[in-house]
Amino acid sequence: MGRAPCCTKVGLHRGPWTPKEDALLTEYIQAHGEGHWKYLPKKAGLLRCGKSCRLRWMNYLRPDIKRGNITPDEDDLIIRLHSLLGNRWSLIAGRLPGRTDNEIKNYWNTHLSKKLRGQGRTHPNTHKKSSDPAQELKKQRNNSKTSSKNKNRKKHNHIMQKAIHAEPEKPKIHLPKAIRVTSFSLPRIESFEYNTVVSGSSSHAEAVDVPWSSGNTTTNIVKDGDVNGVGFFIGDDHHDDLFHGSDLECQSHIPTADSTLEKLYEEYLQLLKTEEEDQRQLDSFAESLLI
DNA sequence: AATATTTCCAACCGCCTATAA
DNA sequence: TTTATAGGCGGTTGGAAATAT
Numbered sequence: 001m002g003r004a005p006c007c008t009k010v011g012l013h014r015g016p017w018t019p020k021e022d023a024l025l026t027e028y029i030q031a032h033g034e035g036h037w038k039y040l041p042k043k044a045g046l047l048r049c050g051k052s053c054r055l056r057w058m059n060y061l062r063p064d065i066k067r068g069n070i071t072p073d074e075d076d077l078i079i080r081l082h083s084l085l086g087n088r089w090s091l092i093a094g095r096l097p098g099r100t101d102n103e104i105k106n107y108w109n110t111h112l113s114k115k116l117r118g119q120g121r122t123h124p125n126t127h128k129k130s131s132d133p134a135q136e137l138k139k140q141r142n143n144s145k146t147s148s149k150n151k152n153r154k155k156h157n158h159i160m161q162k163a164i165h166a167e168p169e170k171p172k173i174h175l176p177k178a179i180r181v182t183s184f185s186l187p188r189i190e191s192f193e194y195n196t197v198v199s200g201s202s203s204h205a206e207a208v209d210v211p212w213s214s215g216n217t218t219t220n221i222v223k224d225g226d227v228n229g230v231g232f233f234i235g236d237d238h239h240d241d242l243f244h245g246s247d248l249e250c251q252s253h254i255p256t257a258d259s260t261l262e263k264l265y266e267e268y269l270q271l272l273k274t275e276e277e278d279q280r281q282l283d284s285f286a287e288s289l290l291i
Numbered sequence: 292a293a294t295a296t297t298t299c300c301a302a303c304c305g306c307c308t309a310t311a312a
Numbered sequence: 313t314t315t316a317t318a319g320g321c322g323g324t325t326g327g328a329a330a331t332a333t
Binding site: 014015016017049051052055056059060102103106107109110111 | 298299300301302303
């Protein structure tokens with residue numbers, strides 16, 4: 001036998017959250033922490049599905065969520081991350097502290113896809129997994145399943161529909177589906193730090209020397225268990241002490257991680273410029289990020 | 292000012308994987 | 313080993329707000 005059902009959805013509230021519900025949820029999580037979403041609504045006195053509570057917390061109530069418009073820097077970073085990772089919104093969000101996957105997804109669909117199309121820089125859907133056989137398969141399944149649902153679709157697919165116009169595709173990067181390895185749950189609140197810190201044991205992490213690193217620079221990609229936990233360490237041959245706890249902690253601060261990311265993308269862009277570089281190197285790079 | 296259309300985004304849906312039983 | 317569920321994810325929806333006519 002498995003576990004008990006998450007929620008019955010009978011008699012539960014749906015739709016927009018009221019300030020009172022927000023307060024109840026926030027209060028409960030501040031007192032007891034995240035997790036156990038199944039039991040949380042009842043304990044917190046909420047008539048909501050656990051999933052709904054989790055979503056509300058993750059996308060709106062978390063204290064570390066950054067409010068306000070996406071900055072030009074973030075905008076640029078999202079574009080580059082998307083070109084690299086495709087629609088892995090949670091992965092992208094993991095590299096943008098304070099931003100949620102939902103927010104980035106919305107931002108992409110409403111702003112960036114149009115922007116990029118307008119600039120003719122790239123097809124906004126190029127990085128969708130149209131080149132990913134697994135995604136294609138899934139799409140086909142979904143199409144057959146949701147076709148009746150979509151018949152009644154009103155105005156909304158305009159964004160996606162606009163994006164369908166074919167443009168020359170960039171060389172495709174095969175992105176394997178992200179794999180969840182660990183079972184322990186990490187508070188999303190700290191996901192960024194966890195991404196860059198391998199606390200204590202290094203059992204979940206290993207350094208990968210990426211073959212396309214140029215010159216003296218060795219790129220070490222820390223493979224963490226969490227699907228969000230793809231950490232980057234780029235530097236000059238410091239891999240010997242890469243996993244010393246103290247060293248890692250030093251790299252957990254956001255500004256450092258941001259600059260590290262910048263370096264990573266400089267390398268990545270460099271790769272894109274050098275057409276003669278083997279496409280397989282890009283593939284392995286992208287795969288490394290997702291393992 | 293009234294109405295129509297478009298844009299934006301919070302929330303929902305359904306699938307997938309890890310894992311408890 | 314098998315089965316069912318929790319948690320997490322990306323895709324989609326619907327309504328409010330903004331803008332155009």
